[in-house]
Amino acid sequence: MTQKLLNRYGGSVPRYTSYPTAPHFHSGVTSETYERWLETLPKNETLSIYLHVPFCQRMCWYCGCHTKISKKYNPISDYAKHMALEMALVAALIPRRQTVKHIHWGGGTPTILSPDDFAALMTRLRTQFDVDPDAEIAVEIDPCTMTHDMAKTLAASGVNRASVGVQDFNASVQKAINRIQTLDQTKTVVTWLRDAGIEKINLDLMYGLPKQTIADAKRSAELSLSLQADRYSVFGYAHVPWMKSHQKMINDNDLPSSEERLAQAAAIAELLEKNGYQAVGLDHYAKPEDPMAKAKHAGELHRNFQGYTTDTASTLIGLGASAIGRMPQGYVQNTSSERQYKAAISKNTFPIARGIALSANDSLRREIIERLMCDLSVDLAALCQNAGVMMSEFAIELTKIQRMGADGLVHVKGGEIQITEAGQPYVRAVCAVFDQFLDTGKARHSKAV
Numbered sequence: 001m002t003q004k005l006l007n008r009y010g011g012s013v014p015r016y017t018s019y020p021t022a023p024h025f026h027s028g029v030t031s032e033t034y035e036r037w038l039e040t041l042p043k044n045e046t047l048s049i050y051l052h053v054p055f056c057q058r059m060c061w062y063c064g065c066h067t068k069i070s071k072k073y074n075p076i077s078d079y080a081k082h083m084a085l086e087m088a089l090v091a092a093l094i095p096r097r098q099t100v101k102h103i104h105w106g107g108g109t110p111t112i113l114s115p116d117d118f119a120a121l122m123t124r125l126r127t128q129f130d131v132d133p134d135a136e137i138a139v140e141i142d143p144c145t146m147t148h149d150m151a152k153t154l155a156a157s158g159v160n161r162a163s164v165g166v167q168d169f170n171a172s173v174q175k176a177i178n179r180i181q182t183l184d185q186t187k188t189v190v191t192w193l194r195d196a197g198i199e200k201i202n203l204d205l206m207y208g209l210p211k212q213t214i215a216d217a218k219r220s221a222e223l224s225l226s227l228q229a230d231r232y233s234v235f236g237y238a239h240v241p242w243m244k245s246h247q248k249m250i251n252d253n254d255l256p257s258s259e260e261r262l263a264q265a266a267a268i269a270e271l272l273e274k275n276g277y278q279a280v281g282l283d284h285y286a287k288p289e290d291p292m293a294k295a296k297h298a299g300e301l302h303r304n305f306q307g308y309t310t311d312t313a314s315t316l317i318g319l320g321a322s323a324i325g326r327m328p329q330g331y332v333q334n335t336s337s338e339r340q341y342k343a344a345i346s347k348n349t350f351p352i353a354r355g356i357a358l359s360a361n362d363s364l365r366r367e368i369i370e371r372l373m374c375d376l377s378v379d380l381a382a383l384c385q386n387a388g389v390m391m392s393e394f395a396i397e398l399t400k401i402q403r404m405g406a407d408g409l410v411h412v413k414g415g416e417i418q419i420t421e422a423g424q425p426y427v428r429a430v431c432a433v434f435d436q437f438l439d440t441g442k443a444r445h446s447k448a449v
Contacts, residue, residue, distance in 0.1 A: 002259060002262070003259070004407075005407060005409070005422075005426065006258045006259065006262075008407065009407075009426045009429040010258050010426070010429075013429055013431075013432040013435075013438070014428065014432070014435070014438070015238075015428065016303070016370075016373055016428060017303060017304060017305045017306075017307065018305065018324070018326070018331060018366075019362070019365060019366040019369045019370070019435065020331075020356055020358075020362060020366075020435075020437045021435075022331075024356060024437045025331060025333055025354040025355050025356045026354055026355075026356060027353065027354050029330065029331075029332055029352065029354060029355030029357060031344070031349050031350040031351070031352045033332070033352070033355065033357075034327075034332045034350050034352050034355070035093055035350065037327045037328075037329045037330070037332070038090065038093040038094050038327075039094075039095070041094050041095055041315060041327075041328075043095045043096050045098055045313075045315055046098070046099050046101055046312075046313045046315075047098045047099065047100045047129065047313055047315050047316070048100065048101065048102040048103070048304075048311050048313040048316045048317070049100055049102070049103045049104070049125065049129070049316070049317045049319065050103075050104050050106060050305070050306070050316060050317070050318050050319065050323055050324075050325075051083065051103070051105050051106070051121070051319045051320055052066070052107060052108065052318070052319065052321060052322055052323040053076075053079070053105065053106070053107040053109065053110040053112060053113060053320060054066050054067045054068060054107060054108045054320065054321050054322060055068060055070045055075075055076050055107065055108050055109060055112050056068070056069055056107070056108055056109045056112065056142070056145075057069065057070075057071075057109070057112065057144075057145050058144075058178070059178065059246050060167075060177055060178055060179045061176075061177050061178045061179075061246055061247060061249045061250050062167070062177045062179075062206065062209060062210075062237055062250070063244065063246070063247075064238050064240065064243075064244055064247075065106075065107060065108060066108070066321070066322040066336050067107055067109070068338075070112070073114065075338075076112060076113065076114075076117075077117060078342070079320075079321075079338065079342070080113060080117040080120070080121060082341065082342045082345045082346070083121060083319055084124045085345050085346075086319050086320070086345050086350075086351075087121075087124055087125060087129075087319060088128060089348060089350060090128070090317055090319070091128035091129060097128075097129060097130050098129055098130060099129075099130045099132055100125070100129045100130065100131045100132060100135055101132045101134075101135050101136070101311070101313065102136050102137075102138075102309070102311040103125065103131070103135060103136070103138070104138045104139075104306055105138065105139040105140060106140050106306065107140060109140075109141075109142045109145060110139050110140055110141075111139065111141055111142070111145065111146055111147075111150050111154075112145065115149055115150055115152075115153035118153055118154070118157060119153055119156065119157050122137075122157040122158060123157075131158075135158075136160060136161055136310075136311075137157075137158050137159045137160055137161065138159070138160075138161035138162065138163060138202075139154060139159050139161075139162055139163070140162075140165070141162050141163065141164050141165065141189065141193075142165050143165065143185050143186045143189040144179070144180070144181050144185070146189045146192070148192050151189070151192035151195075152192075152196050154193070154196065154198060155193075155196035155197045155198050156196075160198060160199075161198070161200040161201075161202065162193050162198050162201055162202065163202040163203075163204060163233070164186065164193075164201060164202065164203055164204065164227075164229075165204045166181070166186060166203050166204055166205055166220065167179060167181075167204065167205065167206045167209065167220075168205070168206060168209055168212060168216060168217070168220045169181075169182075169219065169223050169224070170216040170220060172211045173209050173210070173211050173212045176209065176211040176250065176251075176254060177209055177210065177250070178249070183223050183226075186227065187226070187227060190227050200230050201227065201228075201229045201230055202229060202231040202232070202233060203224055203227060203229040203231070203232050203233070204232075204233045205220060205224065205232060205233070205234045205235070205268060206234070206235050206236070206237050207234065207235075207236055207237070207256075207261055207264035207265050207268060208236045208239075208255065208256055208260075208264065209237050209255075209256075210250050210251065210254035210255055211254050212256060212264065213256070213260075213264075214260065214263050214264050214267050216264075217264035217267055217268055218267040218268065218271060221267075221268045221271045221272060222271060225271075225275055230286065230287055230290050231284065231285065231286045231287075231290060231292060232272060232277060232284065232285040232286075233283060233284055233307060234265065234268050234284070234285065235283055236261060236265065236283070237255075239255060262425055265283075265425070269285070272285045273285070276288070278293045278296070280292050280293060280296045280301065280308055281296070281301060281303070281308045281373060281374050281376070282373060282424070282427050282428070283307070284307065284308045291310045292308065292309075292310055295310045296374070296375075299375060300312070301374040302370065302374065303370050303373050303374055304316060304326065305324055308374065314327075314328050315327055315328065318332070318333070318334060320334065320341075321334055321335065321336055321337065321341040321351070322334055322335070322336040329357055330355060330356050330357040330358045331355050331356050331358075332352050332354075332355035333352070333353055333354050333355055334350075334351045334352060334353060335352075335353040336353070340353075360387065361436070362436075363387075364383065364387045364389060365434050365435070367383055368380065368383060368434050369431045369434055369435070371383075372419065372427065372430055372431050372434075373427060373428075373431060376418070376419040376424065377416065377417060377418040377419060378416070378417050379415060379416050380394065380398075380415045380416070380417060381414060381415025381416070382415070384415070391415055397433050397434055398412075400433045401417060401430070404423070404426075404430060404433075408420060408422050408423065409422060409423030409426055409429075409430065410423055410430060417430075
């Protein structure tokens with residue numbers, strides 16, 4: 001039965017961190033479009049901010065992020081100056097000094113910034129925006145390049161959550177992905193963070209990596225428990241060498257099968273749940289008292305480009321090369337070219353390369369997909385009623401959902417769709433039923449499982 005389901009539903013589908021997904025963004029959304037959207041934000045709009053730092057000291061071969069290797073610091077320092085200018089461009093156009101309740105630093109390796117540059121950018125953020133005293137300020141950390149001084153700077157700058165990359169602790173897997181990182185090294189960094197006052201720790205684990213076995217995945221999860229994290233993200237490796245050329249360093253023959261990937265994910269989930277963590281959505285786990293677990297139980301969980309989140313803001317400002325912003329009207333994405341990014345900023349122009357405006361139908365489908373991803377269920381009838389749409393407009397989709405029901409992936413009762421335990425590994429495939437863009441264009445995606 002497992003092989004039958006994998007054959008039928010384990011194909012390539014998006015991860016649905018947005019809808020429509022990024023491959024369907026287009027150049028018709030421009031800098032001028034973004035300016036109009038910023039100028040028309042409601043005056044009481046709460047913002048979130050994402051800052052992308054596209055630099056690393058070495059390339060991890062599994063990485064799917066936009067980044068590059070930099071051995072010199074001057075390009076990074078110059079990039080930081082342009083990020084500060086981009087902040088000012090945004091702040092000058094929004095109707096008032098908006099409140100910010102979530103800030104997320106991603107990359108690349110955000111902590112490749114010098115302590116002085118990081119602190120200066122955080123100061124600039126507070127100058128340009130009204131950062132709530134209780135705002136969640138999170139940063140992604142590679143323990144291999146982290147320093148004690150940087151940990152102290154993060155805390156002094158207001159960072160209160162750190163996502164620490166682990167991936168896998170087994171030597172053969174680490175060699176296959178070009179990321180050598182010991183447990184002791186990781187423990188040291190976590191200790192630095194906690195000693196500095198950053199107590200909210202997330203850990204990132206992965207399955208489906210080259211050379212990785214079920215025993216490897218379970219052992220890494222077991223070792224990571226000593227770090228006493230509040231949350232886990234457990235991602236399946238997305239092998240997309242046609243998008244990320246460095247993934248060509250990974251031998252396809254070293255990758256586990258879909259059945260092995262399923263078993264690895266299940267082994268990690270079983271271990272984490274046995275140790276008191278609650279499953280949140282498709283691939284996150286949190287302690288019962290954690291805000292993410294509480295949001296899940298309250299039906300208030302959301303999803304953005306960083307995965308699952310408690311962030312309820314409808315506006316996400318993306319800063320930096322390749323960063324994506326989410327506005328009430330649609331999505332915008334900065335150019336991925338560092339050169340083009342800095343050239344646009346230097347001319348006081350937004351470096352927007354593409355985006356997409358949302359129709360009413362897009363917004364409804366986005367809400368359907370988000371609820372499926374977050375709640376593993378959706379009341380389609382209620383959402384249609386709220387949107388003033390007849391549920392009969394989804395007749396084709398419901399026919400496909402009924403077929404999934406026959407395979408045991410979902411329960412359907414009236415307009416309610418509930419993903420079963422057996423269907424949870426195929427959540428993305430269920431969501432794809434409601435994706436009107438999936439069969440258009442030439443976008444390629446990672447496998448659903």
